[in-house]
Amino acid sequence: MKLLFPILLLTGSYFLSACNNTQSLMSSTHTIAASDPHIQVMGRTHINDDASLTFGYPGVSLSTIVAGSRLTAEMQSSNGNSWIDVIIDNHPxxxxxxxxxxxxxELFHFPNSGEHRVEIIHRSENWHGQVTLKQLTLTGTQFLPAPVLPQRKILVLGDSVTCGEAIDRVAGEDKNTRWWNARESYGMLTAKALDAQVQLVCWGGRGLIRSWNGKTDDANLPDFYQFTLGDTGQAPQWDHHRYQPDLIISAIGTNDFSPGIPDRATYINTYTRFVRTLLDNHPQATIVLTEGAILNGDKKAALVSYIGETRQQLHSNRVFYASSSHHPGDNSDAHPTKDQHAAMARELTPQLRQIMDW
Incomplete structure (x- = not known):
């Protein structure tokens, strides 16, 4: 009986020590660089010398799965005008x-540790700023294997509509970068419906041969298709071997036709050369050309005709056409609304299913 108290005291000390060790394990911190393989990346990014990631195109998405109670990210926007969406465990x-x-x-902070899936999605356009993600820091147990992306790959080329401009418009509010929402754009919605990963390579106001204001010395689609970040023609240029799409959608032309119908030969010859570049760079890809949602009337008819002649000049069984209905936005903004983007995706998806046999 005299030995019972010391034994109980020793046993109690052991359990107290074990509990403290467990709490210490659960509250430990782990930091990984943005380019760490525990983070899955979808979209064009540049890996910097410090292993951080910089990106400019909308829709760039980074996802990870962790076991812990708190996760933070070190981030910045070069212009201070960029927005991201953070999604935890598929919640809003x-x-x-x-x-x-x-x-x-701070991406999340819960009272108890648990397994969580985290997504960071770039909402904004390239000219709003370049976003850099330096690292993630976890309070908890560990970073788990990264989520797996779908096998199918889509590349969507376009202008501000493809970028998701003004999807989250607010009536009576001055337009600001909060209105952009690539996550709800027709391109990302279509990719989700087709169970595919997607890259959006788009630039508001730009076209195939000229910008919305008629300028021809801006970086237009044949130029910015080659960019990693989408802001200038300077390095880094995109390495097309990093992403070989099964399907390329080109939704360009609205801004070319904004000042008036462009010269037929100039437009068709430029489009033909550009699509040949796509065919060469992506030998396994099917290419679908579409007129987009904003043009209507004579301008729409002219662009559809130009697309048809481009296809005739190419003589390729890998180049197709997909039609688009007119989606004129609303009184707040001429860009398609959120509901109209959803309708665009519903219209486009069955056409692509038939073309791709998906």
Whole structure:
């Protein structure tokens, strides 16, 4: 009986020590660079010397799975005008505006540790700023294997409609970068419906041969298709071997036709050369040309005719046409609304299923 108390005291000390060790394990921190393989990346990114990632095109998505109670990200936007969506465990997204200076973004913080899936989606356009993700820091147990992307791959080329401009418009509010929402764009919705990963390579106001204001010295589609970040023609240029799409959708022409119907031969010859570049760079890809949602009347008819002649000049069984209905936006903005983007995806998806036999 005299030995019972010391034994109980020792046993109690052991359990207290074990509990403290467990709490210490659960509250430990783990930091990984943005280019770490535990983070799955969809979209064009540039890997910097410090293993951080920089991106400019909308829709760039980064996802990870963790076991822990808190996760933070070190991020910044070069212009301080970029927005991201953060989605935790498929719950509704939280939209966050990034500062021009590096900031700590708290992605989640729960009272208890658990397994969570996290997605960061770039809402904004390239000219809103370049976004850099430096690292993720986890309070908890570990980073788990990264989510697996779908096997099918789509590349969507276009202008502000493809970028998701003004999807989240607010009536009576001055237009601002919060209105862009690539996640709800027709391109990303179509890819989701087709169980495919997707890259959006788009630039608001730009066209095939000229911008919305008639300028021909801007970077238009044949130029910015080659860009990694989408802001200038300077390095880094995109390495097309990094992403070989099964399907390429080209939805360009609205801004070319904004000042008036462009010269037929100039437009068709440029489009033909560009599509040949796509065919050469992506030898396994099917290419679908479409007129987009904004043009109507004579301009729409002219663009559809130009697309038809482009296909005739190419003589390729890998180049197709998909029609688009007119979606004129609303009184707040001429860009398609969120509901109209959803309708565009519903119209486009069955055409692509038939073309691709998906």
């Amino acid at each position: 997204p939280t939209s966050i505006k990034l500062d021009a200076q590096q900031q700590t973004v």
